[in-house]
Amino acid sequence: xxxxxxxxxxxxxxxxxxxxxxxxxxxxxxxxxxxxxxxxxxxxxxxxxxxxxxxxxxxxxxxxxxxxxxxxxxxxxxxxxxxxxxxxxxxxxxxxxxxxxxxxxxxxxxxxxxxxxxxxxxxxxxxxxxxxxxxxxxxxxxxxxxxxxxxxxxxxxxxxxxxxxxxxxxxxxxxxxxxxxxxxxxxxxxxxxxxxxxxxxxxxxxxxxxxxxxxxxxxxxxxxxxxxxxxxxxxxxxxxxxxxxxxxxxxxxxxxxxxxxxxxxxxxxxxxxxxxxxxxxxxxxxxxxxxxxxxxxxxxxxxxxxxxxxxxxxxxxxxxxxxxxxxxxxxxxxxxxxxxxxxxxxxxxxxxxxxxxxxxxxxxxxxxxxxxxxxxxxxxxxxxxxxxxxxxxxxxxxxxxxxxxxxxxxxxxxxxxxxxxxxxxxxxxxxxxxxxxxxxxxxxxxxxxxxxxxxxxxxxxxxxxxxxxxxxxxxxxxxxxxxxxxxxxxxxxxxxxxxxxxxxxxxxxxxxxxxxxxxxxxxxxxxxxxxxxxxxxxxxxxxxxxxxxxxxxxxxxxxxxxxxxxxxxxxxxxxxxxxxxxxxxxxxxxxxxxxxxxxxxxxxxxxxxxxxxxxxxxxxxxxxxxxxxxx
Numbered sequence: 001x002x003x004x005x006x007x008x009x010x011x012x013x014x015x016x017x018x019x020x021x022x023x024x025x026x027x028x029x030x031x032x033x034x035x036x037x038x039x040x041x042x043x044x045x046x047x048x049x050x051x052x053x054x055x056x057x058x059x060x061x062x063x064x065x066x067x068x069x070x071x072x073x074x075x076x077x078x079x080x081x082x083x084x085x086x087x088x089x090x091x092x093x094x095x096x097x098x099x100x101x102x103x104x105x106x107x108x109x110x111x112x113x114x115x116x117x118x119x120x121x122x123x124x125x126x127x128x129x130x131x132x133x134x135x136x137x138x139x140x141x142x143x144x145x146x147x148x149x150x151x152x153x154x155x156x157x158x159x160x161x162x163x164x165x166x167x168x169x170x171x172x173x174x175x176x177x178x179x180x181x182x183x184x185x186x187x188x189x190x191x192x193x194x195x196x197x198x199x200x201x202x203x204x205x206x207x208x209x210x211x212x213x214x215x216x217x218x219x220x221x222x223x224x225x226x227x228x229x230x231x232x233x234x235x236x237x238x239x240x241x242x243x244x245x246x247x248x249x250x251x252x253x254x255x256x257x258x259x260x261x262x263x264x265x266x267x268x269x270x271x272x273x274x275x276x277x278x279x280x281x282x283x284x285x286x287x288x289x290x291x292x293x294x295x296x297x298x299x300x301x302x303x304x305x306x307x308x309x310x311x312x313x314x315x316x317x318x319x320x321x322x323x324x325x326x327x328x329x330x331x332x333x334x335x336x337x338x339x340x341x342x343x344x345x346x347x348x349x350x351x352x353x354x355x356x357x358x359x360x361x362x363x364x365x366x367x368x369x370x371x372x373x374x375x376x377x378x379x380x381x382x383x384x385x386x387x388x389x390x391x392x393x394x395x396x397x398x399x400x401x402x403x404x405x406x407x408x409x410x411x412x413x414x415x416x417x418x419x420x421x422x423x424x425x426x427x428x429x430x431x432x433x434x435x436x437x438x439x440x441x442x443x444x445x446x447x448x449x450x451x452x453x454x455x456x457x458x459x460x461x462x463x464x465x466x467x468x469x470x471x472x473x474x475x476x477x478x479x480x481x482x483x484x485x486x487x488x489x490x491x492x493x494x495x496x497x498x499x500x501x502x503x504x505x506x507x508x509x510x511x512x513x514x515x516x517x518x519x520x521x522x523x524x525x526x527x528x529x530x531x532x533x534x535x536x537x538x539x540x541x542x543x544x545x546x547x548x549x550x551x552x553x554x555x556x557x558x559x560x561x562x563x564x565x566x567x568x569x570x571x572x573x574x575x576x577x578x579x580x581x582x583x584x585x586x587x588x589x590x591x592x593x594x595x596x597x598x599x600x601x602x603x604x605x606x607x608x609x610x611x612x613x614x615x616x617x618x619x620x621x622x623x624x625x626x627x628x629x630x631x
Contacts (some may be wrong), residue, residue: 002255003028003498004066004076005160006048006127008040008136008171008211011046017170022049024164027338028078028498029053038074038129044213046129046136049165050076053363053501054262061098068106068497069095072131077102078161079124079146080505082256086573087119114139114208118221119509119510121256125203127159136211142222143194143370143509144205144486147494151364153199155214167629169359174630176585178450179457184433185618186443188344191487194457196341205486222511224481225467231518239254239534242520247538248514250483253510254280256364262363265290266356267504268318270306272377272532272548273368274538277507279314279542281366288317292358292365294350295322304487309547321357328353329566330558336628338499345488351496359500370508373480374517376525377532381473384432387422388472391431394422395575430460432476442594444614448587474522560613563620564599570617571595574623583626586619595619 003025007013018035029051038046041092050064064076081087084101087108094107101122108116109128114137117126125389128137138159140148151158151166160540166172168512170414175198184190192202204207206222220226236242254277258264268279268291282289291311294373295304304320311318328349339348358365386396401412402424405601412420417436425434440459461483469475490506497504507513519532539548563571573579580588595616597603 002053002078003051003165004049004064004078005162005165006046006076007156007158008046009156009158010042010043011171013037013045013170015614017168018047018049021160021165021168022051024168025051025160025162027056027501028161030501032063034064034076036074038131040134042213044072044134046441048074048076048127048129050078060122060440062100064102066102066106067096068110069097073106073109073130074129075102075106075126077105077124077126078148079126079141080257080503081105081122082119082253082259082510083119083121084227101606110192114210114250115221117208123505134213138203138209138211140203140205140207140435142206142511143490144480145494145506145509148203148493149195149200150203150209151197151200152216156209157216163195163197166197179454179587180449181447181585181622181629182239182348182443182456183459184342184344184622185446185615186440187436187484187488188474188614188618188621189488189491190341190343191461191483203352206484224478227515228478229468231515232404233287235521236519237521239524242524243534243537246516246520246534247541249510249516250507250511250538251280251284253507253513255284256322256510257366257505258284260364261629263290263361264364264366265292265358265362266366267291267358267368268293268307268311269368270308270310270314270548271535272366273371273508274307275310275368275543275548276371276535276539277366277368278316279362279539280311280507282314283542284315290358290361291316291318292354292361293318293320294354295320297322297324306547306550310543311551313543313547319357319361323353325558329562331623332562332567334499336625339491339495340625342618342622342625342628343493343495344618346559346617348492348496349557352499353491355497355500355502355504359502362507363501364505365497366503367493367506368508369493369504369506370485370514370534371535373477373485373489374508374514375535376473376477376533377535378480378523379525381476381531382529382592383434384472384476387425387431387434390422391425394419394425394472397423397428426477427460427462429462429464430458431464432472432479433460433464433547435460439612439615442612446586446591446594446615446619448585463484470523473526510536531560559617560602560611563604563616565618568599571599571620574620585626591619 002611005021015035015037022035029056034054035049048065065074067074081101087104091107096103103436117139124141125146125148147161149160158166160166177198180190180194192204207218207220209218264283268274268278293304293307296302330348331352366490380609421434424437464475467475467478493504524534575592577588577592598616
């Protein structure tokens with residue numbers, strides 16, 4: 001686990017400047033660092049740098065940048081290749097010097113070319129320079145576990161694990177990409193390939209970028225839609241067989257992620273996914289696995305008691321920490337430093353806290369991420385089924401509401417909230433992303449339109465037809481795998497854990513587990529209204545049902561209380577008319593009035609009784625980020 005950065009440019013970027021860029025990611029790799037510059041033909045230069053968190057082969061032989069024995073290939077890399085030992089056996093003719101997976105990447109490229117990435121099972125962001133072809137490649141893992149940004153302008157390329165190195169690159173001006181802001185305010189994250197800056201992008205999950213003397217080309221080597229449909233041709237029809245195959249792959253995946261030359265543990269919330277991962281790890285361990293959870297004194301948010309009961313049943317070495325609201329509040333100021341792009345999923349705060357707790361004891365932690373998206377765990381998936389059943393009725397209601405007389409009488413405004421949502425869900429490309437129309441309208445109205453006349457990106461992802469799936473529930477799961485999982489969940493865990501130099505590993509997001517999940521019939525995942533049915537069934541093999549069956553809680557943050565209480569004055573400053581006019585990002589009239597009304601009443605519009613704390617929090621986090629990096 002590390003941080004990488006570098007460039008390919010005709011500009012003169014010195015080794016000292018490259019080191020400044022690299023050291024902005026000290027938290028990602030406090031154990032070692034390296035910066036090197038190589039000359040290409042036609043006046044081009046390549047700069048590679050890395051900050052290292054030592055996990056495998058702690059010796060100097062794991063130092064990066066790393067080079068092939070013939071000096072043809074140079075690599076910097078962030079992540080873990082879990083099947084590197086098996087690959088190493090296939091590459092036995094290569095003269096290995098180290099025992100780390102970085103050198104396996106080099107040997108694999110020399111044997112198979114860039115398609116070697118199709119053989120890697122792991123989480124990774126790779127930059128590779130081939131002196132023979134004069135190509136530089138950027139590669140990101142299949143589901144986007146590891147981040148990788150790039151700035152491409154005037155034929156020059158700068159890349160990094162985070163935005164901070166790019167911000168420190170000579171010549172970077174940091175023009176904000178206003179087109180993404182309404183989408184950000186609504187979703188609370190910025191999805192690939194976009195970023196908060198113009199001409200700065202994220203390498204998409206499962207993608208390769210090739211830079212060849214000023215020109216770039218990108219392609220997908222692993223695509224959710226494509227892999228899903230290929231797997232659907234080979235469904236596992238028998239439930240018992242599906243369960244057994246999934247269980248064996250999960251055991252293999254967890255075992256592979258327990259390979260480390262440093263202490264290892266697991267996050268344990270007491271929910272199905274983290275409990276199952278922990279149970280398998282405990283079964284595979286010679287000693288009690290170290291497990292970690294945080295608790296809240298407020299009962300409705302507290303899962304620690306459930307996690308403790310699971311830990312006692314499994315016999316883990318469990319550590320829990322009960323935290324006060326003030327402990328969480330104290331982390332608010334650190335958000336922009338470690339999430340160096342606006343990111344407003346408030347559960348990031350609790351994730352930082354459990355990461356800090358774990359890092360006091362271990363360097364690697366297993367997590368249960370991915371179970372909800374791949375096995376149908378979120379509550380929204382139930383809402384999607386209902387929306388599909390009522391869609392034709394909603395179309396009829398919408399038709400009535402758009403009649404002239406109905407408009408005059410404001411019939412739609414008098415309908416129950418849920419009926420309005422179903423009736424307004426008419427966009428074919430975003431059927432599973434329904435939401436309150438007034439909330440969407442406010443997210444759009446808050447942002448000042450770009451002066452160049454360019455249009456805002458649609459708030460919803462208008463891509464659903466590409467999945468060619470009639471079942472809305474499955475379609476939404478696939479969409480979440482492409483957007484919410486890498487853009488929000490995995491980003492949250494990566495930045496929160498790396499804040500404390502902790503590596504988080506996700507066994508459910510193993511390549512083989514993901515691909516097997518596509519072969520499992522949906523009725524085994526959502527069985528008679530039981531979400532995540534087959535995954536729960538495996539969990540019950542290890543843990544009594546009564547310890548796991550309960551409503552999902554999640555990490556709660558009292559946003560409304562904070563924004564209208566201790567953060568009130570700061571939010572008022574951020575939304576003052578004069579400040580917004582100078583900033584020239586938001587509509588000063590609209591936002592200043594909207595935030596003032598929200599602070600006074602909890603509403604941000606007509607007196608509908610709806611609370612807009614989530615939208616106000618997205619705005620607050622953006623302004624906090626803006627002041628950190630632009631003032």
